[in-house]
Amino acid sequence: MKTLQILFAISMVAWFLSEILYKNILKSNDKDKKGKDKSTLNLLWIAIPFSIASSVTISYLTKFPITDEVWIYYLGVFFLYIGIILRFIIIRSLGKYFTVDVTIRENHQIKKEGFYKYLRHPSYAFSLLTSLGLGLYLNNWLSLVLAFVPTFIAFSYRITIEERVLIEQFGEEYLEYRRKTKKLIPFIY
Template identity: 30%
Template sequence: MKKTKSDYVYVGVQVLLFALYMIPVSALSFSNHIILSVLGMLLLVLGIVMGFISMLQLNTNLTPFPTPVSGSKLIEVGFYKYIRHPIYTSILMVLFGYGMHEASGYKLLVTLALLLLFFFKSTYEEQKLSIRFPKYVDYKKRTGRFFPKLFSN
């Protein structure tokens, strides 16, 4: 499928949010407890592992753009058996975990903005995937967007 202007806008905003996350802002810092710090690091490590495995599972289908690559296949194994967008989930886990560890309200706010972006980006992506893969609609019914579904429809 051919990339559209929307593909570049989504990726551009994503890169901008990543850059904003990196800015050291202390204005919204909060008092950190050791438990929050440790939980944050645990979330960060789990996110890194999940992201790495998810990228390996996606293999040649991997692209930062929401439009699927030409010749791609629908992946329904590994993390993709339970979650439609595990790479987005892993990025959010890493950034949220680090924000907790650093006790940075600023980083947590940027992560929330990224969650909002990922919601809209994944909605757009799923429209494209539904066109590319007719069985995507059924796949969508049995998997969660960012987290596994607890209850089936």
């Protein structure tokens, strides 16, 4: 169990550091079509730390275990790592077109291969997987809700804003792509 706690601590540090780096390095620049974000980045920077802090706090204050089995901790850590790693891969695959704020870059194109063949927002899906992993690791129903729901609501709002911008920019091409893909969960949602 000690090894699991160390893996959890490392995953939390990696999560924080990666998100801080993304926020500080992957911003839009002066050449981009900006001003479309509608404060979604600020909302995410409120929702995610709130989710983490409140879910961890509640796990210490209450006991509503999801299960008495140890596998839940391993599944939680697994989802944390998979979410962090796959989000990094997605961000790298978008290259110069990835920004933390909703922005259209010069010569922007809709990515339709890789994970984007099945999901319109795989970066958000894997971020949510990380939140789900946190909730599972804490093994508390209230913590699970607090780890996932506020972040899900914030990403849902951001997806709405982002898709409006993409429809405005790409019109029928994006609408056709949207008809063929799901938002966050392949073949389901």
